[in-house]
Amino acid sequence: MPTRRLRLLSANIQAGASTRGYRDYLTRSWSHILPAGNKRNALDQIATLAREHDIVGLQEADPGSLRSGFTNQTHYLAERAGFPYWSHQTNRRVGTVASSANGLLSRLPPVRVEDHPLPGRVKGRGLLLARFGPGKAGLVVAIAHLSLGAQSRRLQLECIAERLADAPHAVLMGDFNCEPTRPELQVLFRKTLLQPPTRPLPTFPAWRPQRAIDYLLVTPALHLHALDALPAAQSDHLALSATLDVPEHALAAERTP
Template sequence: MTRATVAQADPPERRLRLLSCNILAGASVQRYSEYVTRSINAVLPGRNKMDNLDRLAEVLQQFDVIGLQEADAGSLRSGFLNQTRYLAETAGMPFWSHQPNRAMARLAHSANGLISRLKPHSVLDYPLPSRIPGRGALLAQFGEGDSALAVMIAHLSLSAPARTRQLGFIAELLQDFPHAILMGDLNTEPHSAEMTHLFAKCNLQPPARPTLTFPSWKPRRALDHILTSATLRIDKVWTLPQAFSDHLSLAAEIHLPSHVGGMISTRGRRQ
């Protein structure tokens, strides 16, 4: 009797769709003059903000891991609504976490946010070094040990010296993870001196080409980024056609090695 040979099936394709959004606390800006003419919107809630969040929630269903910047943690300008939680629940996404940062009395309270279809093993908050406190980074870990996938969400300062310190700090945090993603509004171009410093200190890779995200109505600058380590393959990067704030949302689809991220599965994603 001959022994039958059983073919070994290849590991299933493991893809993640990522989205990074600076949502400006739900406000919509379509030209520079509106920073002044609509300045009252910065401190007051409104139906237009809720409509904007609802439109964004419909889009989030297409993604697996979403990083938010400038989400309101619950203050006057959002009607005391935790916008990260609202978006997660409205989109039907099971996991969310937020990192409140700079609070301005009860008028505004900015936060970084994580929304995920996948259950993180841990989520940690880190204050970023800055002369003016209030910037932070949120680090989610999917899986454990050397096979863990680390996803960091950050919103960096406007000054180059502060960004250099902040990216140095982020590099130190991520250098222990072979498989890492950094996404957010980094407020700098991919070929700036501070980004070069980041790439020299950890295994994150510079993008193949810049993707323009700011201002949303006529993008001229690549300020928002989804950066990955060399072990993760980026298939495509694009901006969403809808503008939800003064930044375009940045999306990416990546492939993971079969052992990375623990029990990551993207089954059940709504298209």
């Protein structure tokens, strides 16, 4: 079966802020609400990393508020890294001071991009879902940033599982805020074809990675060649970079004029 090799990246970019140790959460807390701290340089570094990939999923990208200098960071990265297709999903706003979004950058034209709010005790989480190729056989790429609480994560994972239940060619990437042994994750593996990570990579904290809380999960029909954890500028999470073989028929709509 003919396949196409794609490179995917999942990155929690922390809105371009810099965190180099636990003390920075206190001493640099101002950088999460003010447009300072050399965020533009951090975004340029992330753009350099993203440029090497075909599809990028972003978490904690600011869609345009005070802390980003009213810059839509997903759009900025798309332009700097040369991606012709981009989309974002604003999930949480704190007035005009700070906002948070999931983002998609793609070199392939999506057939459709869907915005699905996720349940939870505190509102502000969502699933950004992009469909490539024909119908149910097409490639589905889903991007999520889950809650800190286990009960909310369980509700969110059940919702995600419903969206991906019948997808033979699916990728789910993002910041799950939990390690792969957590029981709430099992709903994904019971109700979808997504496979548990065979080699969980520690991604948090970025300066001394100890916890595997960021994932790039795939279904068996997508052959995973490589998975690496890489710095995303000075974010507190490492990014995940994957190389996949995708059946050509799952991307067939890409050829349609």
